[in-house]
Amino acid sequence: MHFFSKNPKILPLLLILLFIPAVAYGEDGEGNHTAITLGWISIGSGLVANLSLVIFNMVRKTSILKLVGGPEISQGIVPIYKPILNFHIMLNSVGYFAGLSHGLLLIHELDAISLSLVIVMTVSMISGIILKYASDKDLKIFGRLVHGQFILAVLLITLVILHIITHGGEFD
Amino acid sequence: MKILPYGLVALVMFAIIVPAMAFAESENEVSEVGNIHEKQTTATTPQTEQEEHETEHSVKSDSSGLILFVTVAAIVSVVVYSAWKIYKAKRKAIAKSLV
Numbered sequence: 001m002h003f004f005s006k007n008p009k010i011l012p013l014l015l016i017l018l019f020i021p022a023v024a025y026g027e028d029g030e031g032n033h034t035a036i037t038l039g040w041i042s043i044g045s046g047l048v049a050n051l052s053l054v055i056f057n058m059v060r061k062t063s064i065l066k067l068v069g070g071p072e073i074s075q076g077i078v079p080i081y082k083p084i085l086n087f088h089i090m091l092n093s094v095g096y097f098a099g100l101s102h103g104l105l106l107i108h109e110l111d112a113i114s115l116s117l118v119i120v121m122t123v124s125m126i127s128g129i130i131l132k133y134a135s136d137k138d139l140k141i142f143g144r145l146v147h148g149q150f151i152l153a154v155l156l157i158t159l160v161i162l163h164i165i166t167h168g169g170e171f172d
Numbered sequence: 173m174k175i176l177p178y179g180l181v182a183l184v185m186f187a188i189i190v191p192a193m194a195f196a197e198s199e200n201e202v203s204e205v206g207n208i209h210e211k212q213t214t215a216t217t218p219q220t221e222q223e224e225h226e227t228e229h230s231v232k233s234d235s236s237g238l239i240l241f242v243t244v245a246a247i248v249s250v251v252v253y254s255a256w257k258i259y260k261a262k263r264k265a266i267a268k269s270l271v
Contacts, residue, residue, distance in 0.1 A: 111236055115240060145254035145258070155246055159239075
């Protein structure tokens, strides 16, 4: 850890190195099957991670809880926010890296839709990291604005559906 | 010792380049085999069928290019919009502090 804190540029290079064998592994038949599974893991974890946070925010914002159980219940769910946020971050990270491995394994199948998906996922991930770790106030607001854009979510869902439609039948 | 990080970087670069080169070579082999197969099929298939295939391929690549363009345009607009919003808020705060 001391080494990485002194040489921050080494860490991304080592991460790249970690993913390189995946490309070679993806060449054989069994690797192809693993790559497809990784793609589905990525979609599944992304779905669970984002739906849990969206549902939690919807419940927190709606007045149903206030009407049924009074302000105690709505105040009672506030401490759950942090674990749910951590769950969202953790599962999305797993999904992102699973998707990245899936992409590297099947790099020979790369098309414009897959590339667009990679771009959108990376932008969401970077804005999320900025939102979580940036200490500068303006940068944090920038991360919040980019990460919470509705158009990004719509684009991501559309591209995932298009990716499944265009590549789903190829590996059966 | 300064040599360790540089050595590590060189090692990492080497480890990245070698599999990439091997991968590129296998890609070339695949494309060569594909070209031979294509030549064989063009000799047997009628011209109209080939033309139809070419038009279908160009339409597909056009729509893919459009998707990529829309994605990049959407991301650029999101980033610019966010930056502009922050700049506007900051300018407003500065103007308020001056008054």
